[in-house]
Amino acid sequence: MLKNIFNPKSVALVGASRDKKSVGYGIAKNLVKGCVFKSKFCKPFKRKIFFVNPKANKLLGVKCHPDLSSIKQKIDLVIIATPARTVEAIVEECSRLKVGGMIIISAGFGESGKEGRILQERITRKAGSIPIIGPNCLGIIKPKFGMNVSFAPSMPPAGNIAFISQSGALADSIIDWAIEENYGFSTIISTGNQASLEISDYIEWLGKDKDTDAIAIYIEGLDDGRKFMETAKRVVKKKPIIVLKGGRTDTGQKAISSHTGSIAGVYNIYQAAFRQCGIHAADTVEELFDIAKTLGNLPPCRNSVAIITNAGGPGVLCADYCESLGINVVELKKSTIKKLDDSGKMHPAYSRHNPLDIVGDALPERYDTAINTLLSEDYISGLIVIQTLQTMTDPVKDANIIIKAKEKFKDKPIICSFMGGKFSKKGKKMLEDKGVPEFNDPKKAALAMKALIDRKENI
Amino acid sequence: MVHQAGYRETRAILEKYSISLPKGILISSKSKVNLSRKIGYPQAMKIISNDVIHKSDAGGVVTGIMNIKEAKLAFKKIIKNVKRKMPDAEIKGVLVQKMSTGTEIIIGMKRDKQFGPVILFGLGGVFVEVLKDVTIQIAPVSINQAKSMIKRIKGISLLKGARGSKPADIDRIALIISRLSNLSMNEKDIIEIDLNPVMIDGNKINIVDARILKC
Numbered sequence: 001m002l003k004n005i006f007n008p009k010s011v012a013l014v015g016a017s018r019d020k021k022s023v024g025y026g027i028a029k030n031l032v033k034g035c036v037f038k039s040k041f042c043k044p045f046k047r048k049i050f051f052v053n054p055k056a057n058k059l060l061g062v063k064c065h066p067d068l069s070s071i072k073q074k075i076d077l078v079i080i081a082t083p084a085r086t087v088e089a090i091v092e093e094c095s096r097l098k099v100g101g102m103i104i105i106s107a108g109f110g111e112s113g114k115e116g117r118i119l120q121e122r123i124t125r126k127a128g129s130i131p132i133i134g135p136n137c138l139g140i141i142k143p144k145f146g147m148n149v150s151f152a153p154s155m156p157p158a159g160n161i162a163f164i165s166q167s168g169a170l171a172d173s174i175i176d177w178a179i180e181e182n183y184g185f186s187t188i189i190s191t192g193n194q195a196s197l198e199i200s201d202y203i204e205w206l207g208k209d210k211d212t213d214a215i216a217i218y219i220e221g222l223d224d225g226r227k228f229m230e231t232a233k234r235v236v237k238k239k240p241i242i243v244l245k246g247g248r249t250d251t252g253q254k255a256i257s258s259h260t261g262s263i264a265g266v267y268n269i270y271q272a273a274f275r276q277c278g279i280h281a282a283d284t285v286e287e288l289f290d291i292a293k294t295l296g297n298l299p300p301c302r303n304s305v306a307i308i309t310n311a312g313g314p315g316v317l318c319a320d321y322c323e324s325l326g327i328n329v330v331e332l333k334k335s336t337i338k339k340l341d342d343s344g345k346m347h348p349a350y351s352r353h354n355p356l357d358i359v360g361d362a363l364p365e366r367y368d369t370a371i372n373t374l375l376s377e378d379y380i381s382g383l384i385v386i387q388t389l390q391t392m393t394d395p396v397k398d399a400n401i402i403i404k405a406k407e408k409f410k411d412k413p414i415i416c417s418f419m420g421g422k423f424s425k426k427g428k429k430m431l432e433d434k435g436v437p438e439f440n441d442p443k444k445a446a447l448a449m450k451a452l453i454d455r456k457e458n459i
Numbered sequence: 460m461v462h463q464a465g466y467r468e469t470r471a472i473l474e475k476y477s478i479s480l481p482k483g484i485l486i487s488s489k490s491k492v493n494l495s496r497k498i499g500y501p502q503a504m505k506i507i508s509n510d511v512i513h514k515s516d517a518g519g520v521v522t523g524i525m526n527i528k529e530a531k532l533a534f535k536k537i538i539k540n541v542k543r544k545m546p547d548a549e550i551k552g553v554l555v556q557k558m559s560t561g562t563e564i565i566i567g568m569k570r571d572k573q574f575g576p577v578i579l580f581g582l583g584g585v586f587v588e589v590l591k592d593v594t595i596q597i598a599p600v601s602i603n604q605a606k607s608m609i610k611r612i613k614g615i616s617l618l619k620g621a622r623g624s625k626p627a628d629i630d631r632i633a634l635i636i637s638r639l640s641n642l643s644m645n646e647k648d649i650i651e652i653d654l655n656p657v658m659i660d661g662n663k664i665n666i667v668d669a670r671i672l673k674c
Contacts, residue, residue, distance in 0.1 A: 221573070222573050223573065224573065225571070225573035225574035225575070225597075226573075226574060226575055229574070229597070260565070260567025260568060260569045260579045260651055260652065260653050260655075261569050261651045261672075263567075263579060263581070263587065263591055263593055264567070264569045264571075264577055264579050264593075264595055266571075268593075268595050269571050269573075269574055269577050269595060269597070271595075272577065272594075272595040272596055272597055273574055273597055276596065276597055
């Protein structure tokens with residue numbers, strides 16, 4: 001049913017505007033060109049596009065129609081970006097024309113008091129069985145199709161992470177960041193007021209979407225927590241879900257209350273719900289996308305992990321973080337040490353225990369031996385590889401070795417921390433481009449590994 | 460309107476789900492304090508009134524009563540305190556119970572607008588008030604889920620026999636949690652329940668106080 005919205009053959013924009021400062025112009029330009037702020041990921045949307053504007057003939061090379069009825073062709077998706085008071089009549093027209101779906105960008109509904117709420121209920125009723133995204137939303141983006149049905153500033157890279165956001169503005173900033181970081185999205189959805197389609201519906205849809213490998217969500221509140229849980233529990237078995245919950249303080253705590261009432265606050269209850277569903281609850285925006293990237297690109301991990309490092313300090317730090325998170329930094333067996341000894345590649349002073357410190361002068365081939373020896377052991381299920389930059393370090397070759405190991409050991413996750421900046425950048429980027437999560441801080445690498453271990457226990 | 464269930468009603472609702480409160484004697488007037496001898500010592504005495512929700516705050520609780528003389532004094536003191544602090548409260552009497560020892564825990568339920576009944580478990584006293592060392596699970600809660608709720612609290616070592624106490628019978632606590640969960644799934648007019656404190660001493664478990672809010 002949502003196919004008409006997420007993969008439409010034809011799109012009509014009501015409220016396409018010639019005023020360059022208006023939302024109606026931004027959406028028109030996004031539809032035709034892919035973006036307003038140019039990025040290398042922008043491409044035009046190669047489906048049928050119709051504009052509705054009774055005062056204009058042509059906009060951005062697209063013919064303008066006086067209303068939806070005069071288009072006289074089948075319309076899968078209608079985007080409405082006109083003032084709130086005009087929306088009801090347009091929805092009625094959509095209903096008559098039996099369009100496939102609607103995105104109502106316009107604000108001035110449920111979010112703006114009683115009158116708005118009544119109007120929202122009325123348009124939802126009039127839409128009948130036609131699904132609506134919004135109102136009061138940013139729209140949706142599917143980079144793979146060059147589909148930017150939103151007033152977001154630009155187009156992020158295509159990738160395998162879906163993002164559902166209850167804040168449209170947050171999505172805007174994430175898009176800007178994603179272009180810089182080359183972080184790819186399958187779909188971005190701004191939910192708006194959720195008059196008809198709700199977060200649960202999007203989770204259900206993305207669970208079946210073959211372009212999506214992980215679902216990241218920013219939630220402020222849910223109307224029906226039980227329905228959300230029921231859907232999430234089902235989908236999480238197939239795909240990881242990561243949630244950032246906004247709104248931690250309880251307002252309006254009633255005067256008459258029990259102990260339980262005052263302690264079991266809203267945020268705690270949400271956290272319990274997420275845990276029971278097997279959802280990863282993120283603490284920050286950064287963690288939301290770090291963990292989504294990790295869970296979307298790597299297999300789950302049994303709790304038996306090794307650390308390889310060319311530096312003592314970062315190795316110790318990483319082991320400390322692992323321990324405090326309950327990650328088992330597994331004892332290396334004598335037979336494993338023997339294999340490393342026999343390889344002839346190890347420095348005489350290498351650590352011979354986990355974290356495996358292969359010493360500062362480690363060349364790529366020493367990393368290669370260490371990674372392959374450890375990952376060949378059945379009792380080691382995942383690896384954190386730390387690289388610090390010494391005079392002989394070769395981040396690019398090291399990255400290549402890790403990328404090859406990722407392909408060879410498909411069921412064992414590798415997470416990297418190439419600590420550094422300017423001279424490590426190229427290696428870092430190579431890793432990221434091949435779906436090996438890389439974090440400058442070993443703590444983040446440990447957190448990502450923990451998420452993979454939790455996922456193993458949750459599915 | 461939100462109101463507190465009375466003493467008898469609270470007992471009856473909990474009994475229906477096999478959650479029993481300890482024996483107690485309701486003393487309705489000064490002349491009947493003598494009846495409290497039957498309970499044994501040390502005793503705890505507390506105010507019974509639908510209008511008093513936080514009994515201690517109203518001066519409605521006396522503990523460590525060792526003999527009938529102290530019991531008579533305690534009765535007088537409680538009635539006086541509550542009449543002074545809450546002059547409009549309708550007082551049904553005072554409940555006398557034998558005091559129990561052990562580790563204090565809290566088991567509770569709250570009906571959340573979005574998620575429905577939610578069950579809470581934690582260590583009682585200062586642990587719940589200050590440290591908020593509790594775990595929360597959205598109902599229904601199975602016995603196994605209840606066990607893992609108990610084990611997730613930070614102070615779990617206190618229930619495992621730290622500081623020389625007997626290890627607490629976690630299975631028995633889990634049973635009460637799952638029964639409270641059953642109750643919460645069926646009794647939809649109940650919005651909040653506190654079993655607080657519950658005293659656990661080895662395999663002896665004693666629900667010292669219970670409070671039910673209905674709408």
